[in-house]
Amino acid sequence: MTANPAICASNLAVRSGDLLQQLHESVPLVQVITNAVVTNWSANILLALGASPAMADVVGEAGVFARSANALLVNLGTPNPGQRDAIIEAVRARQEAGTTWVLDPVAVGALPVRTKLATELLADHPSVIRANTNEVLALAGSGQAARGVDATAPVSAAIGVADTLANHTGGVVAISGQSDYLTDGTDAVWVDNGDALLTQITGGGCALGAVVAAFVSLHDTTLLEASTAAHVCYGIAAEQAARHASGPGSFAVALLDALAGLHPAMVRDGARVRIGADECDA
Amino acid sequence: MTANPAICASNLAVRSGDLLQQLHESVPLVQVITNAVVTNWSANILLALGASPAMADVVGEAGVFARSANALLVNLGTPNPGQRDAIIEAVRARQEAGTTWVLDPVAVGALPVRTKLATELLADHPSVIRANTNEVLALAGSGQAARGVDATAPVSAAIGVADTLANHTGGVVAISGQSDYLTDGTDAVWVDNGDALLTQITGGGCALGAVVAAFVSLHDTTLLEASTAAHVCYGIAAEQAARHASGPGSFAVALLDALAGLHPAMVRDGARVRIGADECDA
């Protein structure tokens, strides 16, 4: 039995389809400040999804754009000094406009410059933090850093820490792993959609952060529900792509095609969502 | 009846094929200073076309390279401070060498830093400005800026402004849209080749700017004719790619394959070009 009747698995499946429909109709403008490895990939993922990406990451423009964008993604994968300044400019500017924003703290804990920046950015209350287990642990000041950009600890190792972090930021924390764990500090959702090939292409997680940004820009939903929809849609597209793939190269191509062909009904039918408690009350 | 007998639709189709042949034989060296999202894509498009791309965008090298390159592309999509300085260095250096250059003023009007830079660069007489409607309007100091990087106004809304702008720069202005409008201020051409999938991949327009740069480096042609050939070749390749595509991912892959397989005869047969006035005099 859940406190919030909307937070149940079958409802979330239906709502995920509805939100994809809403996204297709509204074509949200997503400001993408991301790392040098995944700029092209993230932009193509957003276009395939039906959103409108723009990488405005120059000082003097990042703040202007953040005021008019529907959502902002900040990914700390290659945070050169100019981009760090642009990130701060964008995050502060979006505050006045109330723009939702997503923080993807790539390799936080393992590398000092981004760790300091990410910690400071927590004060700006990211609407969603999308990260792997090690990054969530590091952001919360606990746990071992990974050696590289990939997680070494299971998602379950960070559940309590993620709940606490979500309560601290007032937003959602989404941990990517074999199953993804999403929490707003009160309610929590597991998303089982996805495919292991996502870990064999670069930006498999980074692009998910961009998709989350597109979804949390939508109206008449909650951050947890919209974040869940993002993970479900991306994961279903990955499952479809994996069926047509001969390896990571053809998988990435097929993932773009699958995202572009995704319909609300496919989302409702394909969603594999679990909640911490049992199914819907009704 | 056109003033210039070379500017007629059937001639332009034949000439487009000839120029592709000339490009294949000369393998022009194109300096590409472009945005962080489309560097890889633009380089691959140029290689598939048969040109030789090089991204020399560092201060102290950009000018050196601009003197020996056959053409220079300047795309303002992510103009960080170092790249802005390199752009100015390259544009000034190519002046002495007479290198043709293409300006792609991405999101000009919507964002202040690039708007200022683009306006200044007009004094250096870009051989071709390739842009969407909103960008042309903004560059000319008129019209509404788009919210993001995509055009919101029809091409027809900027025809007069484009003619005036071409007369001001002494070069060509090419507006990308459902049909593309190219003008040198006196003559004008419409190119109907292309496919809507170009708007569902990132860099669909940016890469066209690179293709234009490769073509306007050729000898024994005019800027308008060479720019038309670029739009025709790119558009025909996009049409072929769309026939083999299941979505934007496979379309991008097929576009590279189609460009690499493009022959002059296919260009002559596939060109869909109209001029403002009627067909050829002869």
Added chain:
Amino acid sequence: MTANPAICASNLAVRSGDLLQQLHESVPLVQVITNAVVTNWSANILLALGASPAMADVVGEAGVFARSANALLVNLGTPNPGQRDAIIEAVRARQEAGTTWVLDPVAVGALPVRTKLATELLADHPSVIRANTNEVLALAGSGQAARGVDATAPVSAAIGVADTLANHTGGVVAISGQSDYLTDGTDAVWVDNGDALLTQITGGGCALGAVVAAFVSLHDTTLLEASTAAHVCYGIAAEQAARHASGPGSFAVALLDALAGLHPAMVRDGARVRIGADECDA
């Protein structure tokens, strides 16, 4: 008759397969500091190979990462000031840790900033220099620079210079061409694997530099043997990809798939390696 009994063609084929196996088991962490055009491509190539790439190229992090990485790649394709500082930081830091590192001196000789940097970096004894003929000649202070990023001289023109350069650095020099020449100053190997389509995609050589970095991080091998294995594996994957390709776009996709599906037995059977002297003594 070779001085070193391990340096014979059939041994190298077997060892190349063994080393791929070892790479699959150890999943080396490769720090990639590379040019803006090929970041995504290089990371995907490394992931497909079975390595773990990370692009840590920010001052304050590059050195930290170089101490824990298994290997470091430095590619000078777009050396902006911040990246140049990060390169120096990483190269110095990896010295203390003994991390092997690969230098890819893109367009050295043609452009002044990178030429100066590359020359300075020689003092840090790159484990492997992977380059084309013109770059090797330029790095050794002899020969004509190419106009762009592509080689204009045959590999044979730089053999003696490469041997001398390898003796100077104490590492391996690998020249990419129709056949690749690898030398440690004493022994030398020719690798005939590969496909001409590698020259029609951007980063065909740059990604090979990343693959070399992954292989030279392995234990119980020599720099020459490991570099040879890298060239063999990459070349065999390219041959397989070419069989399924309709052009450069589908070739790049198929190359990732082929690399991900590469098995040691395929490497042993497919290796085409020659040594300067005759076959094995035994």
